[in-house]
Amino acid sequence: xxxxxxxxxxxxxxxxxxxxxxxxxxxxxxxxxxxxxxxxxxxxxxxxxxxxxxxxxxxxxxxxxxxxxxxxxxxxxxxxxxxxxxxxxxxxxxxxxxxxxxxxxxxxxxxxxxxxxxxxxxxxxxxxxxxxxxxxxxxxxxxxxxxxxxxxxxxxxxxxxxxxxxxxxxxxxxxxxxxxxxxxxxxxxxxxxxxxxxxxxxxxxxxxxxxxxxxxxxxxxxxxxxxxxxxxxxxxxxxxxxxxxxxxxxxxxxxxxxxxxxxxxxxxxxxxxxxxxxxxxxxxxxxxxxxxxxxxxxxxxxxxxxxxx
Amino acid sequence: xxxxxxxxxxxxxxxxxxxxxxxxxxxxxxxxxxxxxxxxxxxxxxxxxxxxxxxxxxxxxxxxxxxxxxxxxxxxxxxxxxxxxxxxxxxxxxxxxxxxxxxxxxxxxxxxxxxxxxxxxxxxxxxxxxxxxxxxxxxxxxxxxxxxxxxxxxxxxxxxxxxxxxxxxxxxxxxxxxxxxxxxxxxxxxxxxxxxxxxxxxxxxxxxxxxxxxxxxxxxxxxxxxxxxxxxxxxxxxxxxxxxxxxxxxxxxxxxxxxxxxxxxxxxxxxxxxxxxxxxxxxxxxxxxxxxxxxxxxxxxxxxxxxxxxxxxxxxxxxxxxxxxxxxxxxxxxxxxxxxxxxxxxxxxxxxxxxxxxxxxxxxxxxx
Numbered sequence: 001x002x003x004x005x006x007x008x009x010x011x012x013x014x015x016x017x018x019x020x021x022x023x024x025x026x027x028x029x030x031x032x033x034x035x036x037x038x039x040x041x042x043x044x045x046x047x048x049x050x051x052x053x054x055x056x057x058x059x060x061x062x063x064x065x066x067x068x069x070x071x072x073x074x075x076x077x078x079x080x081x082x083x084x085x086x087x088x089x090x091x092x093x094x095x096x097x098x099x100x101x102x103x104x105x106x107x108x109x110x111x112x113x114x115x116x117x118x119x120x121x122x123x124x125x126x127x128x129x130x131x132x133x134x135x136x137x138x139x140x141x142x143x144x145x146x147x148x149x150x151x152x153x154x155x156x157x158x159x160x161x162x163x164x165x166x167x168x169x170x171x172x173x174x175x176x177x178x179x180x181x182x183x184x185x186x187x188x189x190x191x192x193x194x195x196x197x198x199x200x201x202x203x204x205x206x207x208x209x210x211x212x213x214x215x216x217x218x219x220x221x222x223x224x225x226x227x228x229x230x231x232x233x234x235x236x237x238x239x240x241x242x243x244x245x246x247x248x249x250x251x252x253x254x255x256x257x258x259x260x261x262x263x264x265x266x267x268x269x270x271x272x273x274x275x276x277x278x279x280x281x282x283x284x285x286x287x288x289x290x291x292x293x294x295x296x297x298x299x300x301x302x303x304x305x306x307x308x309x
Numbered sequence: 310x311x312x313x314x315x316x317x318x319x320x321x322x323x324x325x326x327x328x329x330x331x332x333x334x335x336x337x338x339x340x341x342x343x344x345x346x347x348x349x350x351x352x353x354x355x356x357x358x359x360x361x362x363x364x365x366x367x368x369x370x371x372x373x374x375x376x377x378x379x380x381x382x383x384x385x386x387x388x389x390x391x392x393x394x395x396x397x398x399x400x401x402x403x404x405x406x407x408x409x410x411x412x413x414x415x416x417x418x419x420x421x422x423x424x425x426x427x428x429x430x431x432x433x434x435x436x437x438x439x440x441x442x443x444x445x446x447x448x449x450x451x452x453x454x455x456x457x458x459x460x461x462x463x464x465x466x467x468x469x470x471x472x473x474x475x476x477x478x479x480x481x482x483x484x485x486x487x488x489x490x491x492x493x494x495x496x497x498x499x500x501x502x503x504x505x506x507x508x509x510x511x512x513x514x515x516x517x518x519x520x521x522x523x524x525x526x527x528x529x530x531x532x533x534x535x536x537x538x539x540x541x542x543x544x545x546x547x548x549x550x551x552x553x554x555x556x557x558x559x560x561x562x563x564x565x566x567x568x569x570x571x572x573x574x575x576x577x578x579x580x581x582x583x584x585x586x587x588x589x590x591x592x593x594x595x596x597x598x599x600x601x602x603x604x605x606x607x608x609x610x611x612x613x614x615x616x617x618x619x620x621x622x623x624x625x626x627x628x629x630x631x632x633x634x635x636x637x638x639x640x641x642x643x644x645x646x647x648x649x650x651x652x653x654x655x656x657x658x659x660x661x662x663x664x665x666x667x668x669x670x671x672x673x674x675x676x677x
Contacts, residue, residue, distance in 0.1 A: 054521060054677065077523035084521065088513035092349040093342055104338030105524040107330055148522065 002066050004030045004152055004183040005051060010060035012046050012207075020046040022207035024060070028200075030151075033174065033184040035198035037191065037294065039304070043207035044187040045085060048156050051185065052082050065151060078107055081150030083141045085157050091130030095121055095140055098129055099147050106148040119143045119173055135166025142173060153177055155186040159193060171197050191294040203298060210301050218297050224250035224262030227296060228269060228289050231258050235282025246272045253299065262292065262300075335524050339532035343506075344539065356501075357540060361494045362551050365487060368613070369556050372482040380450045381407050382427040383416035389431035393458070400457035426450035484559075487552040488639040489612040494544055495571060496606060496632050499578025500599045502537055504586035508595040511586075517677040526676075534579055541575035542568065549643075561646030569649065570642060573656060574635040577663025581631065584670040606632035634658035 005028040012021040021043045028034040036044045049055040051062055053069040053076060062069060064076055089098055096112060103109035116122050119139050124132060132140065138158065145153055153174070159167040174184055174197060188194050194201050195215045203211040203218070211218055219225060243259055244252045248269045253260040263269045266289045277284055299305060347353050384390050390410045397408055411419070413430070420428045420439065427450040428439040436458060440451040510516045519529060545568060552558035560567070585602055589595035609616055609623075610632035619627060627633050634655035641647035649656070 052521060054517065074523060077521075080521075082518075082521040084514055084518055086514055087518040089515065089518075090342070090346055092346045097342060097345065101338045101342045102522060103328075104330060104334040105519075105522040107523070109328055109330065111328060144518075144522075 002030075003027045003063070004032070004065060005034075005185060006061075006063040007051060008061045010047065010050060010062070011058045012043075012050060012055065013058045020207055021050070021057070024204075024207070024209060026051075026202060026209075028183060028185060030183050031178065031181050032199045033178055033186070033197055035194040035201045036185070036187040036204055037189065037194045037201050037298075038187075038204035039189060042204045044189075044204055045156055046207075047204070048154055048185065048187050052080065052154050053077075078148070079151045080154060081145030081148050081152070082154045083145045083156065083158060085160075087141060089129050089137070089140065089144070091128060093129055094126050095129060095132070095143075096125045098140065099143055102144040103147045108149060109147050110149040112147065115143050115147045118146070118176065120169070133166075135162050135169065138162055138166065139170065139173070142170065146173075146177065150182070152183045152185065155184065157187055157189070159188070159190065167193070191298070195294050201294070203294075203301065205298075205302050211297065215294060218294060219292050222250075222262060222292050222297055222300055224264050225292050226263050226266050226289055227292050228261040228263055228266055228273065228287070229258055230261075230273065230287040231285045232277055232280075232282040233285045235277070235280035242276065243273075246276060248272075251300070258286070260296075262296065333528075336528040336532050336535075339524075339529055340535050343532060343536040347536065347540070357494075357498050357544065358547055361490055361544070361548055365483075365490050365548065365551060366555065368486055369483040372486075379405055379407050380427070380446070380453055381409070381425050382429055382450055382454055383420060383425040384408050384410045385413045385416050385428065385430040386410050387431070389433075393429055393431050393436070396458050396461040397454075400461040402453060402457040402460075406454060406457060427454055429454065481556075483552065483556045484644055485615075485640070486613065487548060487556075487558055488643045489636050491545060491548045491571070492574065492610070492632055492636040492639050493607070493612045494548065495541060495574040495635065496578045496603060498540060498544065499537060499575055500582040500585065500603060502540065503533055503579045503582035504595055504599050505582075505592060506533070507583065507586040508589045508592050511589075511675070511677070512591055514677070520676045530583075533583075534576060537575045537579045538572055541571050545571045560643055562642035562648075566642050566649050567639070570635070570638045570652070570656065573659055573663070574631075574639075577631055577635075577659045577666075580663040580667035580670065584666040584673070587670045587673040588675055606630050609633065611636050628655075629658060631659050631662040634662075 005026065007024065007026050010021055010024040010026075011019070013019050024043075024047060026034075036047060038044050046055065050057045051064065053062075053064075053073060065079060067076055069076065093101070096116065099112045099115060103112055116125050119142065121136070121139060121143060124136055129137070129140065142153075142155065142158060145155070155174070158174075159170055162170070171193070174186070178184060186198070198215065200214050201212065201218060202209045211221070213221070240252060240254055240259070243249065243261060246261070246269055248263050248265050250262040250264065253262075261269065261273075270287075270289070273287075274284075295305065384393050394408055394410065397403060397406055400406075408429075409425070416425065416428050417439075419425050423444075426440070426444065426447045430437040430439070436455075438451050438455065441447040507516070510519075520526065549558075549560060549567070553560060581602065582599070585598045586595050589598060606612075609619065609627045610630050611627075612632070616624070616627045616633060628637075638652040638655040638659070641652055642649075
């Protein structure tokens with residue numbers, strides 16, 4: 001079966017020196033929601049804009065719906081819905097007028113009333129864009145992408161800066177689009193978004209894919225699906241390495257005094273941990289266990305957190 | 310109605326809801342959106358429509374035709390001063406000359422400050438005039454006062470002379486001004502209307518968002534140009550109508566010729582505006598550029614006064630400026646009733662500016 005989006009050996013160098021993308025291969029199937037996850041500056045936006053045909057790659061091939069950007073630009077534009085990062089739509093047009101404007105560019109657009117309905121923008125249809133909230137503006141940006149009745153939806157950081165409710169609303173819109181056999185490619189630096197929304201993910205760092213798979217596969221790839229987090233106070237020390245020798249511990253990480261143990265079976269590790277703390281004469285200040293997340297995958301792969309604010 | 314909709318299955322409903330757009334749907338939608346945006350921006354209405362009218366009104370009032378000013382002169386206070394005043398009172402020019410008798414130091418001071426155009430000092434040997442040859446009103450006052458004093462003292466003219474007064478519509482300052490303001494307005498709104506709008510959209514990443522859709526780039530530029538032409542018709546109508554109604558200006562040439570020249574001007578300055586805006590990323594930088602481009606034309610292109618006043622050597626340069634060309638053609642048609650064909654030189658100058666700018670702009674233009 002033909003991939004919806006394919007690229008091979010994608011490279012982008014700015015001004016002959018800054019390497020934003022350093023050899024990237026992707027294959028995204030029809031109907032998939034695929035996420036590019038990575039920290040700011042990892043090359044996500046450069047990658048998605050090359051795939052959108054807005055940037056020319058320094059080298060590498062791009063194929064969208066079996067077509068290339070050279071020679072098929074119009075056909076492709078008719079079939080893609082694109083929402084860029086930080087587009088400010090005209091404030092002196094209403095929501096409905098904005099959608100009519102974007103619909104007019106497509107040969108076979110969806111009816112504006114239908115899109116307003118689907119994105120719950122009916123109430124705001126005649127409000128000026130300048131009067132919308134952040135979440136409503138972002139929904140309108142996605143609406144301008146959906147009004148062309150696209151086969152593939154490209155969303156660059158669609159939920160950045162939105163409140164939790166607006167984010168969930170957008171996720172629902174994306175799922176609805178997927179139900180109609182739509183393919184979605186989105187970038188995000190929110191791991192929970194990637195985990196809940198995406199069928200498959202590529203984790204990007206420094207312009208390269210460092211891991212790829214379903215969220216479950218990526219987490220399973222960690223040795224140890226569980227994380228035991230704790231911190232201690234007092235005691236006579238004994239070194240961080242000692243925690244790694246506890247039963248069932250795969251790896252240890254020290255985040256400013258908060259120890260994170262990656263473990264296979266917490267019910268074996270925790271009793272061992274408790275007695276080790278006691279032996280040191282220390283007190284537990286904090287103890288939790290949780291499922292490993294994509295964040296842990298990222299930290300394991302890069303030694304850094306996804307969002308270093 | 311709702312109960313009718315429910316009878317068709319949802320899939321079928323979706324199918325029937327897909328619309329088809331014609332070739333020019335995008336063009337009309339951009340033009341419509343552009344006009345709505347302009348109309349909803351009160352500043353635009355003011356600067357494009359109201360401001361030129363205020364300017365025309367203000368300048369028309371300030372430079373309206375009125376009887377020549379009364380000449381103010383100072384007579385130095387001495388034994389002969391009273392005799393001078395009496396002579397002036399007896400002269401035929403008595404209503405046009407106002408004389409104050411002052412001490413010499415005060416008189417010279419006020420002369421220097423411009424209150425008086427002439428200082429008259431009389432003594433036993435005759436009359437002494439102090440005037441400034443660089444001040445036209447001072448030169449005029451000298452000969453006017455001399456003439457008055459000599460006549461009052463008994464001089465007769467050897468040659469009989471008669472005069473007729475003439476101030477025809479068409480030769481007044483307001484008649485000169487209105488076509489110049491029209492040209493300047495077409496330049497302003499072309500440069501700002503295109504240049505500013507384009508950079509604003511680029512800065513907001515809206516241009517990039519547009520080209521991420523199947524929008525035709527030529528449609529976008531055509532729509533921008535068309536919106537300029539629509540505004541142009543309103544601008545021309547308002548300014549000319551204002552001149553005719555308020556200042557009884559007489560439009561000699563055909564309205565069609567005026568509109569065609571104004572359209573060429575609007576489009577040419579739109580092209581220059583597009584070139585100015587082809588790369589700028591921020592509205593601050595394009596504002597500076599636009600002013601830099603327009604500044605020489607405000608000064609040299611004969612908007613407020615004739616460019617014949619500038620040195621002969623730079624006249625060819627001045628005539629090569631697009632606003633000079635536009636103003637010349639507008640004045641020839643509006644004031645002298647010239648036809649389009651007689652104006653082919655300025656029209657060609659204008660067209661070359663616009664055409665070359667547009668082509669270079671297309672080559673340089675950045676959508677993101």
